[in-house]
Amino acid sequence: MxxxxxxxxxxxxxxxxxxxxxxxxxxxxxxxxxxxxxxxxRACERAFQLACENLLDICNLIISEEGLGIPTDxxxxxxxxxxxxxxxxxxxxxxxxxxxxxxxxxxxxxxVDDSRxxxxxYEDSKDFYEFLEAIEKYINSKSESKK
Numbered sequence: 001m002x003x004x005x006x007x008x009x010x011x012x013x014x015x016x017x018x019x020x021x022x023x024x025x026x027x028x029x030x031x032x033x034x035x036x037x038x039x040x041x042r043a044c045e046r047a048f049q050l051a052c053e054n055l056l057d058i059c060n061l062i063i064s065e066e067g068l069g070i071p072t073d074x075x076x077x078x079x080x081x082x083x084x085x086x087x088x089x090x091x092x093x094x095x096x097x098x099x100x101x102x103x104x105x106x107x108x109x110x111x112v113d114d115s116r117x118x119x120x121x122y123e124d125s126k127d128f129y130e131f132l133e134a135i136e137k138y139i140n141s142k143s144e145s146k147k
Contacts, residue, residue: 006139009061013132016054020128023047027121034118041114044121045105051128052102055095058135062086074099087134094127 026043028034034041059077063069068084071077075096082092101120105112 005061005065006143009058009135009139012054012058012061013135016051016058016128016132019047019051019054020125023051023121023125027118031115031118031122035114041117045112045117048121048125049102049106051125052099055128055131056099058131062135062138074103086138087131091127091130091134094124095131098124098127 023044026040026047028040034044056074056077059081060071063071063077063080066084066086068080071080078087078092078095078099081087082089087095101117101124105117
């Protein structure tokens with residue numbers, strides 16, 4: 001294993017947290033308010049997209065440093081961390097869904113159902129926080145094993 005670049009990982013984790021705070025700030029507690037405002041919807045989608053991209057950056061840093069192979073796509077990037085016990089397999093599965101939703105938004109594979117998007121952004125973004133906790137534990141375990 002190559003030495004873990006924990007400083008770079010922490011930087012990316014901080015960025016991810018910043019985008020999650022923005023998402024929470026933009027996302028209204030009421031779905032109807034979300035549905036009425038095109039600008040608010042786009043701001044939420046963009047904050048979510050940036051959060052996903054940071055999550056993928058974190059995954060790719062770990063994959064590269066641990067020599068876990070080359071992911072076939074963005075979902076496989078998350079899956080590899082689950083397969084190698086960096087994160088739980090159940091979390092990896094939930095994050096794959098988040099990445100799928102991000103792909104739908106970014107690549108416009110189809111029309112986004114705004115009501116479904118709201119529920120997705122409101123309910124499923126908790127997986128980001130679980131991911132951050134798991135990566136923090138991973139960094140700590142790597143630091144401890146160096147001692």
